Amino acid sequence: MLAACVSSPAPAPLDPSSTAAQFAARRLDALSPDLPAPTAGWDRSQWLAAALQLNPELAEARARVAISVAAERTAAERPNPTMDLFAEYATVAANSAAWLYGLSMDFLLRRPGERARATHAAALQTAIAQSELAESIWQVRAALRQALLDAVAARDETALLESLIAQRQGLLASDRTRAEVGDIAGTELLDDELELSRAQQRWRQSQARGVDALARLAAAIGVPVAVLDTVPVRWDDWASIDALTITPSGDWRGEALIARPQIVQALREYELAQLSLQSEVARRWPDIHLTPGYAWGGNGVREDPLIDFAYESALGVSFEVPLFNRHQGRIGEALARRSAAGEHLKSVQAQIFAQIDRAESARAPMLQAWQEAQGVAAIAGRQEQTQRRALAAGTADRAGLLSAQIAATEARLTVLQAAYAAQIAFGELEDAYRRPLQGAESQWRPGAPSHS
Numbered sequence: 001m002l003a004a005c006v007s008s009p010a011p012a013p014l015d016p017s018s019t020a021a022q023f024a025a026r027r028l029d030a031l032s033p034d035l036p037a038p039t040a041g042w043d044r045s046q047w048l049a050a051a052l053q054l055n056p057e058l059a060e061a062r063a064r065v066a067i068s069v070a071a072e073r074t075a076a077e078r079p080n081p082t083m084d085l086f087a088e089y090a091t092v093a094a095n096s097a098a099w100l101y102g103l104s105m106d107f108l109l110r111r112p113g114e115r116a117r118a119t120h121a122a123a124l125q126t127a128i129a130q131s132e133l134a135e136s137i138w139q140v141r142a143a144l145r146q147a148l149l150d151a152v153a154a155r156d157e158t159a160l161l162e163s164l165i166a167q168r169q170g171l172l173a174s175d176r177t178r179a180e181v182g183d184i185a186g187t188e189l190l191d192d193e194l195e196l197s198r199a200q201q202r203w204r205q206s207q208a209r210g211v212d213a214l215a216r217l218a219a220a221i222g223v224p225v226a227v228l229d230t231v232p233v234r235w236d237d238w239a240s241i242d243a244l245t246i247t248p249s250g251d252w253r254g255e256a257l258i259a260r261p262q263i264v265q266a267l268r269e270y271e272l273a274q275l276s277l278q279s280e281v282a283r284r285w286p287d288i289h290l291t292p293g294y295a296w297g298g299n300g301v302r303e304d305p306l307i308d309f310a311y312e313s314a315l316g317v318s319f320e321v322p323l324f325n326r327h328q329g330r331i332g333e334a335l336a337r338r339s340a341a342g343e344h345l346k347s348v349q350a351q352i353f354a355q356i357d358r359a360e361s362a363r364a365p366m367l368q369a370w371q372e373a374q375g376v377a378a379i380a381g382r383q384e385q386t387q388r389r390a391l392a393a394g395t396a397d398r399a400g401l402l403s404a405q406i407a408a409t410e411a412r413l414t415v416l417q418a419a420y421a422a423q424i425a426f427g428e429l430e431d432a433y434r435r436p437l438q439g440a441e442s443q444w445r446p447g448a449p450s451h452s
Contacts, residue, residue, distance in 0.1 A: 026054065026223045028231060041234040044148060047221065048141055054222030055140050061133040068126035075122035078115070082106040088295070100312065102295025109288040117279050124272045131265035138261070138434055140220055145427055147217035152235040153420045154210030160416065161203040164409045168196040171402040178399065239419040241370045244426050246437045253356055253433075257349055260434045266348045270341040277334040283327045291316035352432070359425070359432040366425040370418040373411070380404075380411035 028038040031053055035046055042050070052058060088100040172192040178184045217233065218225040237243065257263065295312040387404040390396035430437050 024224055026227065028221075028223065028227060038231045041232045044145060044235070047144055047148065047217075051140050051144055051221045052137070055220065056222055058133070058136055058140060061129075061136040065126065065129040065133055068122070068129040072119065072122040072126060075118040076115070079108045079110070081108075084293075086295075088297075100295045100297035102293055102312070104291050104293030104314075104316075107290045107292075109290055111282050111285045111287055113282060114279070114287075117275055117282070121272060121275050121279075124268050124275065127268045128265050128272070131261040131268065135261035135265070138431075141436075142427065142431055143216065144220040145430075147213050147220055148233065148235055149238060149420070149423055149427070150213035151210055151217060151233045152238050153416065153423075154206050154213055155233075156239070157413065157416055158203060158206045158210060160409055160413050161199060161206055164199045164406065164413070165196065165203060167402055167406045167409060168192070168199050171399060171406065172196055174397075174399045174402060238423060239416060241367060241419050241422045244367070244422065244438065246426075246429075252435065256352055256356060256433050260352060262348050263345070263352070266341070266345040270338065270345055273334070273338040273341040277331070277338050280327060280331045280334040283330070284322070286320040286322075289316075289318040291318065355428075356432040359429040362425045363422075363429055366418070366422040370415070370422045373415040373418040377408070377411035377415045380408040384408040 028050060031050055035049055036042070038050075082105070084104045084106065086102055086104070088102070172189065175184060175189055175192050179186045179189055214228055214233070215225045218228055293314040293316065295314075384401075384404040384407070387396055387401045391398065391401050426437070
C-alpha cells in the first residue's frame with residue numbers, strides 16, 4: 001500500500017509568459033525534413049502538412065484522444081477491495097471486559113458483464129474523440145484553403161485595381177486637358193473624380209482583405225503572422241476554373257452519408273446510448289459486496305491472557321434490495337437518450353444530404369458565370385486593341401483608348417470575382433464530400449486522423 005502511494009507523476013507547471021514566448025518563436029523552416037524550404041513556395045498540401053504539425057487546436061484534439069485512450073485502461077481495471085480496521089470493547093456477564101481488534105475486507109462482485117460494458121464504452125469514447133480529431137483536421141484544412149484563396153485573390157485583385165487607378169488618373173488628366181480647351185464640360189470631370197475615388201476605395205478594401213487573409217493563414221498553421229513576411233504565398237493557377245472539371249462519383253455521396261466524421265461520431269454516440277441502456281437494465285441485478293472479517297483479543301482481565309486468547313471470524317454479504325423501485329426511472333432516461341441519439345444521427349445525415357445537394361447545384365451556375373465573364377473580358381480586350389490601332393492610325397484620341405482600357409480592366413476584375421466565386425463553390429463541394437478533389441491533397445484518404 002505504501003508503494004502504491006509513493007510514486008507520482010512529475011509536476012509540469014505551465015507559465016503563460018513562457019508558452020507565449022514559445023509561440024512567438026515558432027518558424028516554418030524548423031519543421032519536418034520532408035518539407036522543402038518555405039522560401040521556395042509551398043503548395044496547399046505542404047501548407048497543410050505544416051498546419052498538422054503546428055496547429056494548436058489539432059494538438060488539443062490529439063490530447064483529448066490520448067485522454068480517451070487512457071480511460072480505456074481505467075475501464076478495464078478491476079476494483080480494489082477496501083480494508084476496514086476496527087476495535088471493540090466487549091463486557092461479559094462476569095463483569096470482566098476486553099478489547100477485540102480486527103479487520104475486514106470488502107470485495108465488490110460486479111454485476112455480470114459490467115466490466116465488458118465499461119471497456120466497450122471507453123472504446124466508443126475513444127472512437128468519438130478520433131472522429132472529432134478527423135473533423136478538426138478537415139476544418140483546419142478548409143480554413144487553410146480559404147485563407148490561401150483569399151490571400152492570392154486579394155493580391156491579384158490589388159494588382160488589377162492599381163492598373164485601374166492609373167488608368168482612371170490618366171483619363172482624369174486627359175479630360176481636364178479637354179475641358180480646358182472646351183471640348184467637354186467641366187462637370188464631366190466630377191464623374192471621373194468619383195470613379196477614381198471608388199477605384200481607390202476598392203484598392204484599400206482589397207489590401208485589407210489580403211492582410212486579414214494572411215492573418216487567418218497564420219492562425220490556421222499555428223504561427224505568428226510575422227513569420228509569413230518572408231514566405232511567399234503562392235497558388236498560381238487558382239483562377240484556372242476550367243481545370244475544376246471534377247465529376248462527382250455516386251460513391252462519394254454514399255460515403256459522405258455514412259462515413260463523414262460527424263456521422264461516425266453520431267453513430268458512436270448512439271452505440272454509447274445503447275450501452276448505457278444495457279447498463280441501466282443490468283442494474284436490476286445488484287452489485288454484491290462480500291465482506292470477510294477477522295477479530296482477536298483476550299476474554300477478560302480475570303483470565304490468563306496467554307491461554308485465553310480469543311479469535312473471531314465473520315463473513316458478510318450486502319446488496320441492494322429493490323424494495324421501492326426497480327430503476328425504471330433511470331431506464332426510461334436511458335431509453336430517451338437512445339432515442340435522441342438516433343434522431344441526432346438522422347438529423348446529421350439530412351444536413352449532409354442538403355449540403356451535398358446545395359454544393360452540387362451551385363457549382364454549375366458558378367462555372368457558367370465564370371465562362372460568361374471570360375467572354376465579356378475577351379470582347380473588352382478586342383475593343384481595347386481596336387482603340388489602340390485607331391489611335392495609332394490617328395482616327396481616335398487617347399481618351400477613347402483609356403476608356404477602352406478601363407473597360408477591359410473592369411472586365412478582368414469581373415472574371416477574377418467570378419473565378420473566386422467558382423473556387424468558393426468548389427470548396428463547398430469539397431466540404432460536403434469531406435475530401436480534397438484537386439491537387440496533391442486529393443491523394444489523401446479523407447477523414448483519416450493518421451495524417452496528423
